[in-house]
Amino acid sequence: MSKIRTSIVDIARAAGVSKSTVSLVLQGSPLVNEKTREKVSALINDLGYVYNRGAANLRQSKSKIVGIVVNDLTNSFFAELAVGVDMVVQSAGYVQFLAHSGESVDRQRQVIASMRENGIAGLILSPARGTEASDVKPLADSGIPVVVVVRNLPGAKVSTLLSDNYAGAKSAVRHLVKLGHRRIAFMGGFADTAVSSDRVRGYRDALTEAGIPLNQNFIIHSAPSRAGGVTAVERMTAFTERPTAALCFNDAVAFGVCDGLRANNIEPGKGFAVIGFDDVIEAKTAVPALTTVSVDPQGMGQRAAQLLMKQINAGQVDQETLVTSVRLVVRQSCGAPVKQPEELA
Amino acid sequence: MSKIRTSIVDIARAAGVSKSTVSLVLQGSPLVNEKTREKVSALINDLGYVYNRGAANLRQSKSKIVGIVVNDLTNSFFAELAVGVDMVVQSAGYVQFLAHSGESVDRQRQVIASMRENGIAGLILSPARGTEASDVKPLADSGIPVVVVVRNLPGAKVSTLLSDNYAGAKSAVRHLVKLGHRRIAFMGGFADTAVSSDRVRGYRDALTEAGIPLNQNFIIHSAPSRAGGVTAVERMTAFTERPTAALCFNDAVAFGVCDGLRANNIEPGKGFAVIGFDDVIEAKTAVPALTTVSVDPQGMGQRAAQLLMKQINAGQVDQETLVTSVRLVVRQSCGAPVKQPEELA
DNA sequence: TGACATATTTGGAACGTTCCAATTAACTGT
DNA sequence: ACAGTTAATTGGAACGTTCCAAATATGTCA
Numbered sequence: 001m002s003k004i005r006t007s008i009v010d011i012a013r014a015a016g017v018s019k020s021t022v023s024l025v026l027q028g029s030p031l032v033n034e035k036t037r038e039k040v041s042a043l044i045n046d047l048g049y050v051y052n053r054g055a056a057n058l059r060q061s062k063s064k065i066v067g068i069v070v071n072d073l074t075n076s077f078f079a080e081l082a083v084g085v086d087m088v089v090q091s092a093g094y095v096q097f098l099a100h101s102g103e104s105v106d107r108q109r110q111v112i113a114s115m116r117e118n119g120i121a122g123l124i125l126s127p128a129r130g131t132e133a134s135d136v137k138p139l140a141d142s143g144i145p146v147v148v149v150v151r152n153l154p155g156a157k158v159s160t161l162l163s164d165n166y167a168g169a170k171s172a173v174r175h176l177v178k179l180g181h182r183r184i185a186f187m188g189g190f191a192d193t194a195v196s197s198d199r200v201r202g203y204r205d206a207l208t209e210a211g212i213p214l215n216q217n218f219i220i221h222s223a224p225s226r227a228g229g230v231t232a233v234e235r236m237t238a239f240t241e242r243p244t245a246a247l248c249f250n251d252a253v254a255f256g257v258c259d260g261l262r263a264n265n266i267e268p269g270k271g272f273a274v275i276g277f278d279d280v281i282e283a284k285t286a287v288p289a290l291t292t293v294s295v296d297p298q299g300m301g302q303r304a305a306q307l308l309m310k311q312i313n314a315g316q317v318d319q320e321t322l323v324t325s326v327r328l329v330v331r332q333s334c335g336a337p338v339k340q341p342e343e344l345a
Numbered sequence: 346m347s348k349i350r351t352s353i354v355d356i357a358r359a360a361g362v363s364k365s366t367v368s369l370v371l372q373g374s375p376l377v378n379e380k381t382r383e384k385v386s387a388l389i390n391d392l393g394y395v396y397n398r399g400a401a402n403l404r405q406s407k408s409k410i411v412g413i414v415v416n417d418l419t420n421s422f423f424a425e426l427a428v429g430v431d432m433v434v435q436s437a438g439y440v441q442f443l444a445h446s447g448e449s450v451d452r453q454r455q456v457i458a459s460m461r462e463n464g465i466a467g468l469i470l471s472p473a474r475g476t477e478a479s480d481v482k483p484l485a486d487s488g489i490p491v492v493v494v495v496r497n498l499p500g501a502k503v504s505t506l507l508s509d510n511y512a513g514a515k516s517a518v519r520h521l522v523k524l525g526h527r528r529i530a531f532m533g534g535f536a537d538t539a540v541s542s543d544r545v546r547g548y549r550d551a552l553t554e555a556g557i558p559l560n561q562n563f564i565i566h567s568a569p570s571r572a573g574g575v576t577a578v579e580r581m582t583a584f585t586e587r588p589t590a591a592l593c594f595n596d597a598v599a600f601g602v603c604d605g606l607r608a609n610n611i612e613p614g615k616g617f618a619v620i621g622f623d624d625v626i627e628a629k630t631a632v633p634a635l636t637t638v639s640v641d642p643q644g645m646g647q648r649a650a651q652l653l654m655k656q657i658n659a660g661q662v663d664q665e666t667l668v669t670s671v672r673l674v675v676r677q678s679c680g681a682p683v684k685q686p687e688e689l690a
Numbered sequence: 691t692g693a694c695a696t697a698t699t700t701g702g703a704a705c706g707t708t709c710c711a712a713t714t715a716a717c718t719g720t
Numbered sequence: 721a722c723a724g725t726t727a728a729t730t731g732g733a734a735c736g737t738t739c740c741a742a743a744t745a746t747g748t749c750a
Contacts, residue, residue, distance in 0.1 A: 005406065005487070007706055018730045023708065033728060048483065053462045054399045054408075055706035058735045061350070063399075065463065073431075074626060079424045086418075086445045090452070095459045098443035100431045107435070114440045117398045118410065138393065142350070226630045259632035281419060285571050287604035352736055363700045368738065378698060400736035403705045 007052070011043045026051065057119055066308060067097040067115035068124040069108060075225070075252060076280045077297045078126065081149065084301020085124055092309055094121070101128045109135055116144070122308045125158075126150045129193060145311035145318070149304045151195055152321070159311070160321035161304045165195055165277075168293035168326040169202025172247050172275045175291075175328055177210045179335065181245040181273060185218040187232040187257055189249030196221075196249060199277065203247055224249050229256020230263075237264060245273035245334070251280045251292055258288075258333065273334040288332035295326055352397070356388045371396065402464055411653060412442040412460035413469040414453060420570070420597060421625045422642045423471065426494065429646020430469055437654055439466070446473045454480055461489070467653045469646075470503075471495045474538060490656035490663070494649045496540055497666070504656070505666035506649045510540055510622075513638035513671040514547025517592050517620045520636075520673055522555045524680065526590040526618060530563040532577040532602055534594030541566075541594060544622065548592055569594050574601020575608075582609060590618035590679070596625045596637055603633075603678065618679040633677035640671055 008026070012019040017036060024032045025040045032040075043049075057063045068085050070078040082098055089096050097115050101108035108128045112135065115123065122145045125136065133156035136146050146158040153160070176184050186203045189196040200219060207214055220235055222228035229248065233256075236242060248254035254276030258268040268274045269288040276283060279294035303324065311318055353371070357364040362381060369377045370385045377385075388394075402408045413430050415423040427443055434441050442460050446453035453473045457480065460468065467490045470481065478501035481491050491503040498505070521529050531548045534541040545564060552559055565580055567573035574593065578601075581587060593599035599621030603613040613619045614633040621628060624639035648669065656663055 005706090009706080019707085020709085020730055020732095021728085024729085027708090031728065036728085048486075050458075050483075050487075051462045052403075052464070052706050054402050054464050055735090056708070057399050058397075058403055058706080058737085059708045061735070073418075073424050073428050074421065076419065076421065076424075079418050079421070082443075083418050083445055086443075090444065090456065093459075095442055095444065095456065095463060097440055098427075098431075099435065099440065100428055111435065111440065113395075114438075117396045118440060119397065119399050138395075141393075142395075226627055230630060255627075256630060259630060262632040282571055282600075285575055285601060285604060287607040350736090354736080364737085365700055365702095365739085366698085369699085372738090376698065381698085397736050400705090401738070403707085403736080404738045406705070 005052070006047045006049050008049075011040060011047060011049055014047065015040050015043050061119075063119045063121050064094045065097060065118065065120050066094055066122045066124065066305075066312075067099070067112070067120040069099045069101055069111055069115075070126045071101050071103045071128045073098075073100045076282065077250065077252075077278050077295075080281060080297040081126070081301040081304075084298035084303075085305045086301075087298075088302050088305040088309065094309075103128045105130050105132075105135070112136070112139070120144065122146065122312045124149060124304050124308055125153075127153055129190070140317055143315075143317060145308055145316075147304050147308045147311075149300065151193060157317065157319060159307055159318055161300065161307060162321070162323050163295045163300065164323050164326045165198035166202040166205075168277065168295075168328070169199040169247060170206045171202075171328045172277075172291075172293050173203050173206035174210070175330065176245045176247070176273055176275065176334065177206065177212070179245075179273065182212055183215075183218070183241065183243040183245070184212070185220060185236065185243035185246040187220045187236075187246045187248045188222050188228050188253030189224045191221050199247075199249065218243055222253070224253060226252045226256035226259070229253040229258075230260040231256075233257055233260025233264065243272075245275075247275045247277070249277060251276035251278045251283050251290060254290055254292065254333070255282075255286065258286075258290075269333045269335050275328075275334050279329055283329075284331070286333075291331045291334040292329055293326050294329045295324075300324065350397070351392045351394050353394075356385060356392060356394055359388050359392065360385050406464075408464040408466050409439045410442060410463065410465050411439050411467045411469065411650075411657075412444070412457070412465040414444045414446055414456055414460075415471045416446050416448045416453075416473045418443075418445045421627065422595065422597070422623045422640075425626060425642040426471070426646040426649075429643035429648075430650040431646075432643075433647050433650040433654065439654075448473045450475050450477075450480070457481070457484070465489065467491065467657045469494060469649050469653055470498075472498055474535065485662055488660075488662060490653055490661075492649050492653045492656075494645065496538060502662065502664060504652055504663055506645065506652060507666070507668050508640045508645065509668050509671045510543035511547040511550075513622065513640075513673070514544040514592060515551045516673045517622075517636075517638050518548050518551035519555070520675065521590045521592070521618055521620065521679065522551065522557070524590075524618065527557055528560070528563070528586065528588040528590070529557070530565060530581065530588035530591040532565045532581075532591045532593045533567050533573050533598030534569045536566050544592075544594065563588055567598070569598060571597045571601035571604070574598040574603075575605040576601075578602050578605025578609065588617075590620075592620045592622075594622060596621035596623045596628050596635060599635055599637065599678070600627075600631065603631075603635075614678045614680050620673075620679050624674055628674075629676070631678075636676045636679040637674055638671055639674045640669075645669065 009019045012022045099111040140157040149161045220232045222232045276290045276292035279292045283290040353367045354364045357367045444456040485502040494506045565577045567577045621635045621637035624637045628635040
C-alpha cells in the first residue's frame with residue numbers, strides 16, 4: 001500500500017507508548033507489562049511492520065549475516081556443502097550471502113569486499129585456486145571469523161576444516177590392491193592444489209607399501225569435472241600397457257571416467273575398477289553405484305557453519321584446524337562382490 | 346588491529362576536511378577538487394576504511410542486495426540457475442542472499458521474512474510446492490519487485506519467467522514417434538505441479554496428434570530426482586506390456602531412468618529411448634549423451650536477474666510474464682542414428 | 691577593485707534501531 | 721500515610737551514512 005515503511009515510532013504513536021517500549025517488546029524483554037505487550041504486538045501485526053535489521057546492526061554493530069563463497073556451485077560437492085551451511089545458519093536465525101567465485105581470485109576478492117561492506121558476521125570460504133593469505137587478512141584483522149574449508153590457506157589467521165585426503169586416498173588404493181589390482185591409475189584434478197597433492201601422496205604411499213613400483217604415466221591430471229574424467233580415459237587409451245583400476249580425484253571425475261570407459265566398451269566395475277572421492281548424493285544411486293571415499297559434503301558444511309557460529313557467538317576468532325576423517329564406502333564400481341550392510345537401505 | 350571500525354568522520358578528521366566531502370569522494374562526485382580527492386582517497390586506503398553499506402541503506406532506503414530462494418540447490422538445474430543469477434547480480438554490484446527452501450513452504454516463508462528484514466531490493470523465487478500468492482503479497486505491496494521462475498504463482502502481483510513446458514514436451518514426444526516408438530511413457534515429477542501438468546499435457550497432445558491412444562499406466566509419477574527415476578523404472582518393469590521409450594520430467598529423472606534400465610540389463614539408447622528435460626550441464630557429457638529439451642538454466646537465471654534489475658532500477662514492480670522457448674537437443678540416449686552438427690564441438 | 695558567477699566545502703538533520711540513565715507508577719509493610 | 725522496593729516506562733544520544741541548504745573560496749569581467 002503505502003510507500004513509506006512503518007517504523008518503530010509509528011507503532012509507538014499508535015499504541016500510545018514510547019519507541020523504547022516497542023523496542024523492548026520486539027526483543028521479548030520481560031520488563032514490559034503483559035497488557036502493553038499485547039497491545040503493541042497486535043499493532044505490529046496490523047500495521048504490517050517489518051523489523052529493520054540494518055538499523056539495528058548500525059547501532060549494535062553485529063549482524064545476523066554470514067557469507068559463504070564457493071568456487072563452483074555447479075559442482076554438487078559444493079552445492080551440498082552450501083546446503084549444509086544453510087541448514088545450521090538458517091536455524092540460528094542467520095541468513096547467508098552466497099557467492100560463486102568460479103575459481104577466479106579477482107572475483108573472489110570482489111565478493112569478499114562486498115560482503116564486508118554489507119557487514120557479515122563471519123565467512124565460510126572455499127578458496128579459489130591461487131588464493132593468498134592476504135586475501136582474507138583484512139577480515140581476520142577486523143575480528144570477523146573466517147572458516148576455510150576444503151582447501152587450506154597457510155599463513156592466514158583462520159580456522160580450517162579439511163578432510164583427510166591422504167588417508168582416504170591411501171585406503172582406497174589399499175582396497176584396490178586387495179582386490180588384486182597392480183596397475184592402478186590416479187585420474188583427474190590439477191597438480192597444483194594441496195588437495196590434489198595430498199590425495200596423490202596417499203596413492204603413492206599405498207602403492208609403495210604394497211611394493212608396486214610407481215608409473216608416472218598413471219597419474220593423469222585433468223579438470224576436476226565430469227568432462228575431465230572423460231579426457232583422462234581418452235589419454236589412458238593411448239597407453240600400451242593400460243591400468244586396470246583408477247582412483248579418481250573426485251566423484252565428478254569418476255562419473256566421467258565411467259562415461260569414458262563405456263564409450264570404449266569397457267564396463268565400469270567389470271573390466272575396470274573405479275573409485276571416486278567425496279560421496280556426493282548421486283554416488284549411491286548411479287549405476288554402477290560408485291565406490292568412493294565418503295567426505296559427506298553436507299555434514300562438512302554443517303560442521304563448518306557450527307565452527308563459525310561458535311566463534312561468532314564467542315566474539316573471537318580462533319585458529320583451530322580440524323581434519324575430518326573419511327571412510328571408504330564400497331559399492332559396485334570397483335567390482336565389489338557383495339553389498340555392504342550399510343547400503344541395504 | 347583496532348577493534349573499532351574506522352568511519353567516514355575518522356578520515357575526514359585525518360584529512361582535515363568535513364565528512365560531507367569524504368562522502369562526496371566516496372560516491373565519485375565531480376564536485377570535489379582533484380587535490381582533495383587524492384588526499385582523501387589515500388587516507389581511505391591507509392586507514393583500512395570499509396564502507397558501511399548498512400548505514401547508507403538506512404539513509405537512502407535502497408539496498409544493493411537481492412534475494413534468491415530455490416527449492417533444491419542440490420538439483421543442478423537450480424544450482425545453475427543460481428549461478429546465472431549470481432553472474433548478472435554480481436556484475437551490477439549487488440550481492441545475493443541465497444536460500445534453500447527444500448520444498449518447505451514454512452521454511453520459505455521464514456527466509457523471505459528474514460530477507461525482507463535485511464532489506465532486499467528484489468527477490469527471485471522458485472516457489473516451493475504449495476506456495477500461495479499470499480506468501481509474496483507483502484513483498485509486492487511494499488514495492489519490492491519479485492520475479493517468480495520455473496513454476497508460476499497465479500494471482501500474485503509478480504513477474505514470471507517460465508519455460509515453454511508444453512511445447513517442449515510435445516516436440517520431444519513427436520521426435521520419439523518419428524523414430525517409430527508407439528509405447529511411450531512419461532516418467533517422474535509430482536502430479537500436482539503446474540510444470541508437471543504442462544509437460545504431461547504436451548505429452549498427451551502429441552500422442553493424440555499421432556493417433557496413439559493414451560495408456561494411463563504409462564504416466565508414472567515419482568520424485569523429480571535421480572532416485573525418482575530409478576523407482577519409476579522399477580514400477581515399469583511390472584507391466585506386462587512395457588513402453589519402449591520415455592519422456593522424463595527432468596534430466597535428473599532421466600539419469601535415474603538410465604541407471605534403472607542398466608540395473609535391468611537394458612542399455613539406454615539401444616533397447617529403450619530416454620529423453621530428459623532441462624539440459625543440465627552433465628547432459629552433454631554423460632554416456633549415452635542425453636537427448637533432452639534444452640531449457641538453459643543458467644541463461645534463465647540471467648534473464649530472471651535482468652528482469653529483476655530492470656524493475657529495481659525503474660523503481661516499480663511490473664507484472665510481465667515471459668515464456669522462454671525451448672528446443673529439443675538430440676543426442677544418443679534416444680537412439681539417434683547420427684550426431685547433430687551442433688554437438689560436434 | 692567590486693560585483694557577480696562558479697567551484698568547492700560544510701554543518702546539521704534524517705534514516706530506524708538500541709541502550710543507558712532517569713523517571714514515574716504500582717506495590718509493600720509498618 | 722510514608723519510606724522503601726520493585727515494576728514499567730521513557731527521553732535522548734549514538735551508530736555511519738546521505739542530502740540539502742548554506743557558506744566559503746576562487747575566478748572573471750568590466
